[in-house]
Amino acid sequence: MEQKSVACILCNKQISPGGLLKIDGDVYCRRCIHDGVEPIAVYPIGVVRKDGKDGESRIILQPFMKKFLWKLDEEAHLTIVYFLHELHEIPTHFMRRFDQKSVGVFASRTPSRPTPIAVTEVELVRIEGTTLAVRGLDAFDKSPVLDIKLGYKEIASGGGGRRRGLC
Numbered sequence: 680m681e682q683k684s685v686a687c688i689l690c691n692k693q694i695s696p697g698g699l700l701k702i703d704g705d706v707y708c709r710r711c712i713h714d715g716v717e718p719i720a721v722y723p724i725g726v727v728r729k730d731g732k733d734g735e736s737r738i739i740l741q742p743f744m745k746k747f748l749w750k751l752d753e754e755a756h757l758t759i760v761y762f763l764h765e766l767h768e769i770p771t772h773f774m775r776r777f778d779q780k781s782v783g784v785f786a787s788r789t790p791s792r793p794t795p796i797a798v799t800e801v802e803l804v805r806i807e808g809t810t811l812a813v814r815g816l817d818a819f820d821k822s823p824v825l826d827i828k829l830g831y832k833e834i835a836s837g838g839g840g841r842r843r844g845l846c
């Protein structure tokens with residue numbers, strides 16, 4: 680099926696469906712949104728697969744990433760940074776879920792944002808080779824994973840949570 684290009688509401692240039700953002704229902708090109716700033720290239724380190732059971736997701740890392748996994752299996756809580764590859768619509772105001780307050784994007788953790796990067800705390804269940812099984816990752820299947828960091832709960836509890844049986 681052929682998708683028609685549409686015009687940016689500000690510069691009136693035609694944009695392909697892959698390059699547009701819909702904000703409050705209006706279509707904008709990235710050049711107008713970001714004041715002409717060029718994008719930064721970021722390499723993903725792996726991909727999310729949502730094929731696990733019991734709320735588990737898999738993070739399949741690229742083989743080279745094995746070099747960076749040392750002692751990760753001792754930790755129970757991780758922060759996953761990933762790209763929201765399926766997101767193209769942004770409401771500027773909406774109701775925050777946890778307190779029902781009406782706010783803008785930057786006063787929230789909504790996934791609908793100009794730079795669609797999500798940061799989520801997860802539990803590490805196990806590591807098999809370069810595949811991590813985690814719990815609590817609210818990502819779509821095939822989301823590119825940008826980074827893995829030690830979770831805040833590990834820092835607060837002194838680290839090594841899995842080794843100490845906390846997960």
Ligand SMILES: [Zn+2]
Nearest residue numbers: 687690708711
């Ligand atoms: Zn434009």
